[in-house]
Amino acid sequence: MPAGAIFEENAARDDEVFQLAISDLSLNDDILQSEKITHSIKYIEPNNPFQAVQEGE
Template sequence: GAIFDESAKKDEEVFRMAVADLNQNDEILQTEKITCSVTFVDGNNPFQAVQE
């Protein structure tokens, strides 16, 4: 999973692409696949990030 600041839409895209690349590489993940869980939080509210 990942927690991003609301302004980090590009970071989410990169994260999802990295997970997809890992899932396609059978040498790294032979039998398992991983899934994405992304949450966006207000960058000015550190308590929200901790709660997530």
């Protein structure tokens, strides 16, 4: 089950929290018995909503 996130380049803490949350969900058999979550992260320039929309497509 894929999950994705888009962060500004200076949001290292958000990136870490996202990865920990995905890891915790993947390891919790009560939530996902046979599925594992994979994730991808993309970085954008700060304050560039147009790039965020473009990366999200």
